Amino acid sequence: MTWALSFGSCALLGLPLARPLQNGWVVVDRTGALILSVLAWVGEVSLFGARALIEAFRPPYEFREIARQVFEIGWKSTPLVATAGLAVGVVLSMHTRASLERFGAETMIPAGLAIALVRETGPLITALLVAGRVGAGIGAELGAMKVTDQIDALEAVAVDSFKFLAVTRILACILALPLLTTIADICGIIGGYLAESAVSGMSWQLYFNRAFSLIEFSDFIPATLKTMVFGMIIGTIGCYLGFTTTQGTEGVGRTSTRSVVLSSILIIVANVVLVRLIFFLFPPAA
Numbered sequence: 488m489t490w491a492l493s494f495g496s497c498a499l500l501g502l503p504l505a506r507p508l509q510n511g512w513v514v515v516d517r518t519g520a521l522i523l524s525v526l527a528w529v530g531e532v533s534l535f536g537a538r539a540l541i542e543a544f545r546p547p548y549e550f551r552e553i554a555r556q557v558f559e560i561g562w563k564s565t566p567l568v569a570t571a572g573l574a575v576g577v578v579l580s581m582h583t584r585a586s587l588e589r590f591g592a593e594t595m596i597p598a599g600l601a602i603a604l605v606r607e608t609g610p611l612i613t614a615l616l617v618a619g620r621v622g623a624g625i626g627a628e629l630g631a632m633k634v635t636d637q638i639d640a641l642e643a644v645a646v647d648s649f650k651f652l653a654v655t656r657i658l659a660c661i662l663a664l665p666l667l668t669t670i671a672d673i674c675g676i677i678g679g680y681l682a683e684s685a686v687s688g689m690s691w692q693l694y695f696n697r698a699f700s701l702i703e704f705s706d707f708i709p710a711t712l713k714t715m716v717f718g719m720i721i722g723t724i725g726c727y728l729g730f731t732t733t734q735g736t737e738g739v740g741r742t743s744t745r746s747v748v749l750s751s752i753l754i755i756v757a758n759v760v761l762v763r764l765i766f767f768l769f770p771p772a773a
Contacts, residue, residue, distance in 0.1 A: 561663030572671035576678025626746030629729025657722030
């Protein structure tokens with residue numbers, strides 16, 4: 488409306504229209520620059536991750552450091568993932584019962600809960616939890632090493648800092664996520680049993696027989712293996728932001744926050760693509 492009035496006034500008074508047009512080109516120019524910067528960042532992160540995968544197959548192999556990172560990332564995340572899985576199982580059981588009771592289908596509660604956990608809820612919840620705990624830790628640790636010149640010091644003593652710091656952490660994330668997802672699934676099903684047992688008194692034999700009656704390997708394996716992609720995202724984002732940290736301790740805090748936010752967003756977006764791919768490769772039975 489304001490631009491239209493300005494256009495009419497300029498035309499009426501015979502004034503040039505350079506300012507509105509100039510402002511419009513400024514907006515277009517800034518939008519284009521923003522899009523190009525985002526695409527450039529995506530390209531840099533993709534090249535960083537691709538380089539890490541290539542370096543993982545080249546000697547020397549840092550097996551000891553990979554094992555240490557798997558312990559730090561996987562084992563130390565187990566209490567968090569197990570507790571969250573147990574709680575999610577209890578909550579899902581209560582919500583599933585509230586919904587299925589309307590149709591008299593209470594007997595389907597264990598199977599419905601198990602399928603929901605194994606196919607989608609377990610992998611996604613695990614990835615987001617690990618992104619919050621591990622993504623922030625990797626970004627902050629490597630960021631602190633960057634701003635204090637520890638990475639340069641490793642290079643000075645002939646240590647490949649990229650392979651020792653980035654590749655090992657990315658591989659550890661890829662290896663740890665499927666294991667943590669399996670733990671979350673098991674704890675979720677146990678949590679569902681505890682909730683169902685408290686409400687209906689169902690025996691554990693009957694509950695687990697019904698829970699696993701409809702689950703097949705085509706449900707478990709693709710959903711669990713897709714978390715390797717989530718691990719790749721978490722490790723790559725955290726390491727890349729850590730290696731590019733600037734501005735001292737303030738930059739370290741910013742890197743930690745950005746690692747969590749960007750990893751979580753990319754996990755959710757990647758999950759949409761992976762679910763569609765899984766349905767294409769493993770179509771549900773009729």
